[in-house]
Amino acid sequence: MDKVLLKKLGDPEAHKIDNYVKAGGYKALGMALKMPPDNIIQAVKDSGLRGRGGAGFSTGLKWSFIPKDPTIKKFLCCNADEGEPGTFKDRGIIDWDPHLLIEGMIIASYAIGAAKSYIYIRGEFALGAARLDAAIKEAYAKGYLGPNVMGTGFNHDMFVHRGFGAYICGEETALLESIEGFRAQPRKKPPFPALAGLYSKPTVINNVETLSCIPAIIERGAKWFSSIGPEKSPGPKIFCVSGHVKKPGLYELPMGTTLREIIFNHAGGMLTEKPLKAVIPGGVSAPMLTEKDLDTSMDFDSLAAKGTMLGSGAVVVMDSSACMVKTAYIINRFFSHESCGKCTPCRDGTPWLTNILMRLEHGEGKQGDVELLEGLCANIFGRTFCPLGDGAVMALRGALKNFRNEFEYHAKTGRCLG
Amino acid sequence: MLENVKDEIQGVLKKYPDKKSAVMDMLRIAQREASGHLTKEAMDEIAGLLGMPPVEVHAAAAFYTMCRINMPAGKHRVWVCRNLPCSLMGAEHIIKYLEKKLGIKTGETTHDLKFTLDTAECLGSCGTAPMMQVDDDYFENLTESKIDEILAAKGRES
Ligand SMILES: Cc1cc2nc3c(=O)[nH]c(=O)nc-3n(C[C@H](O)[C@H](O)[C@H](O)COP(=O)(O)O)c2cc1C
Ligand code: SF4
Numbered sequence: 346m347d348k349v350l351l352k353k354l355g356d357p358e359a360h361k362i363d364n365y366v367k368a369g370g371y372k373a374l375g376m377a378l379k380m381p382p383d384n385i386i387q388a389v390k391d392s393g394l395r396g397r398g399g400a401g402f403s404t405g406l407k408w409s410f411i412p413k414d415p416t417i418k419k420f421l422c423c424n425a426d427e428g429e430p431g432t433f434k435d436r437g438i439i440d441w442d443p444h445l446l447i448e449g450m451i452i453a454s455y456a457i458g459a460a461k462s463y464i465y466i467r468g469e470f471a472l473g474a475a476r477l478d479a480a481i482k483e484a485y486a487k488g489y490l491g492p493n494v495m496g497t498g499f500n501h502d503m504f505v506h507r508g509f510g511a512y513i514c515g516e517e518t519a520l521l522e523s524i525e526g527f528r529a530q531p532r533k534k535p536p537f538p539a540l541a542g543l544y545s546k547p548t549v550i551n552n553v554e555t556l557s558c559i560p561a562i563i564e565r566g567a568k569w570f571s572s573i574g575p576e577k578s579p580g581p582k583i584f585c586v587s588g589h590v591k592k593p594g595l596y597e598l599p600m601g602t603t604l605r606e607i608i609f610n611h612a613g614g615m616l617t618e619k620p621l622k623a624v625i626p627g628g629v630s631a632p633m634l635t636e637k638d639l640d641t642s643m644d645f646d647s648l649a650a651k652g653t654m655l656g657s658g659a660v661v662v663m664d665s666s667a668c669m670v671k672t673a674y675i676i677n678r679f680f681s682h683e684s685c686g687k688c689t690p691c692r693d694g695t696p697w698l699t700n701i702l703m704r705l706e707h708g709e710g711k712q713g714d715v716e717l718l719e720g721l722c723a724n725i726f727g728r729t730f731c732p733l734g735d736g737a738v739m740a741l742r743g744a745l746k747n748f749r750n751e752f753e754y755h756a757k758t759g760r761c762l763g
Numbered sequence: 764m765l766e767n768v769k770d771e772i773q774g775v776l777k778k779y780p781d782k783k784s785a786v787m788d789m790l791r792i793a794q795r796e797a798s799g800h801l802t803k804e805a806m807d808e809i810a811g812l813l814g815m816p817p818v819e820v821h822a823a824a825a826f827y828t829m830c831r832i833n834m835p836a837g838k839h840r841v842w843v844c845r846n847l848p849c850s851l852m853g854a855e856h857i858i859k860y861l862e863k864k865l866g867i868k869t870g871e872t873t874h875d876l877k878f879t880l881d882t883a884e885c886l887g888s889c890g891t892a893p894m895m896q897v898d899d900d901y902f903e904n905l906t907e908s909k910i911d912e913i914l915a916a917k918g919r920e921s
């Protein structure tokens with residue numbers, strides 16, 4: 346498969362507009378602007394593209410929920426908050442190929458009738474924000490942004506909104522609250538953003554990788570896109586491989602590539618002679634898998650069938666040196682740190698879990714701690730306002746399911762099994 | 764204090780239909796202008812400029828981890844990532860080494876006011892772990908000798 350999303354990775358000149366245009370950039374935009382907006386939405390539906398931000402919702406369907414009334418203002422927001430631990434793909438696109446994202450966003454905005462779009466980029470990505478600001482300026486100068494885009498009468502303005510450190514801003518309604526200047530706490534749904542989103546106007550929120558797929562869908566067609574990977578979960582996908590492998594990094598591969606292929610064919614295999622112990626397939630919210638699951642196809646449905654998820658496509662590989670109690674402690678500490686405080690099960694429950702995991706990890710665990718963890722999980726799961734709290738529980742349950750003996754050994758002896 | 768950056772603020776305000784949306788950019792600018800921390804006066808000034816009640820500006824600031832309220836920081840901010848992928852590649856050792864090298868604990872500032880050391884949760888650079896951020900820049904695939912070089916270069920900046 347030739348690369349669509351990461352073809353510029355590592356090319357120090359590719360972010361400049363002249364080089365982007367020379368390589369065929371903004372051709373898809375010209376083609377899209379000649380199409381009726383509904384045909385674009387149909388093409389995106391037909392392509393089978395599903396959101397790369399984690400939930401895997403059909404992108405075309407999401408766009409089709411936007412009211413058609415031209416007198417209502419609409420917005421597009423690009424989710425570039427990239428905070429799920431293990432994930433570094435959106436940064437790979439933004440730093441090296443910012444115009445790919447911008448072109449995708451202009452096409453999406455035209456399709457849904459949005460005159461303004463915002464890119465919500467996490468605060469720590471200073472280089473990314475500068476790259477985007479510069480690229481947007483270039484696009485204005487060349488007439489791809491601003492009034493009368495490419496002489497078609499379509500007007501569009503695009504802005505970068507920088508975050509300031511808070512994982513919850515990646516949740517789409519918290520992201521909207523944050524842009525509006527409030528504390529970033531999730532909103533009640535419904536109303537869904539497609540009807541009442543940014544400034545209460547119809548809004549589409551899409552991930553960076555999702556939007557970066559759009560130019561290729563327009564240029565090469567929905568059929569081409571849907572022919573890559575599994576039928577219900579097609580397209581190219583970026584996998585972020587980290588942890589105990591020889592060649593960690595970003596790999597753009599067909600959706601549905603197996604974990605085994607990703608780890609052993611692409612990422613160079615295990616870092617040392619130590620064997621694989623566990624692998625997280627989709628960011629730390631996704632329950633871990635083990636050796637026996639390595640032939641799982643990496644797509645939304647196959648991973649859901651295994652009780653885990655594709656999430657952001659962040660593959661974290663752990664060899665036998667990794668302690669699962671410590672792993673669970675680090676993951677849970679993250680969630681309790683990032684809990685936004687809006688609902689009690691998550692605000693109070695996640696620090697409680699973290700305290701128990703901390704004492705287990707530090708050799709001060711007590712008999713009954715494992716049962717206590719399980720009881721708490723049952724009290725948090727399904728009772729939280731947004732998926733962050735559930736994610737914390739799912740990750741911990743995954744570790745307990747596969748490595749319960751390790752937790753019990755810690756509780757009994759105050760030591761690691763290893 | 765935001766007098767010197769009037770033009771920048773004008774640019775920020777133009778991005779949004781509602782002034783209030785500029786609060787995060789304003790906090791960032793104010794923090795940058797006041798050597799890395801936010802004072803009550805600065806937040807009140809932002810509230811005035813944006814027509815917001817001061818408590819709302821304070822609440823927004825308190826929510827975000829990159830805001831540093833009423834705690835002057837060293838000239839250089841160092842954040843070491845400690846989330847899972849970095850931890851698997853030795854983040855704890857990197858943190859200990861930095862603490863020893865700088866003679867401070869995480870969360871503290873060196874006596875010469877050159878460095879403030881903190882930990883961070885995943886900074887989106889897990890393929891090049893372990894890593895740290897110093898001010899706006901990422902430093903990846905860290906080793907002890909790399910850290911020595913980075914600190915020496917930053918320490919020389921006046
Ligand atoms: C706690 C939490 C954090 C999230 N973080 C991100 C993120 O950093 N980036 C992202 O694109 N989506 C994130 N999402 C998913 C978004 O809410 C939303 O589903 C996504 O941006 C939609 O875009 P897509 O349809 O293109 O995937 C997060 C969701 C939750 C619940
Ligand atoms: S689950 Fe956690 S992050 Fe989500 S609303 Fe409740 S407290 Fe906030």
Ligand code: FES
Binds near residue numbers: 431844847885887894
């Ligand atoms: S875990 Fe350190 S950058 Fe992601």
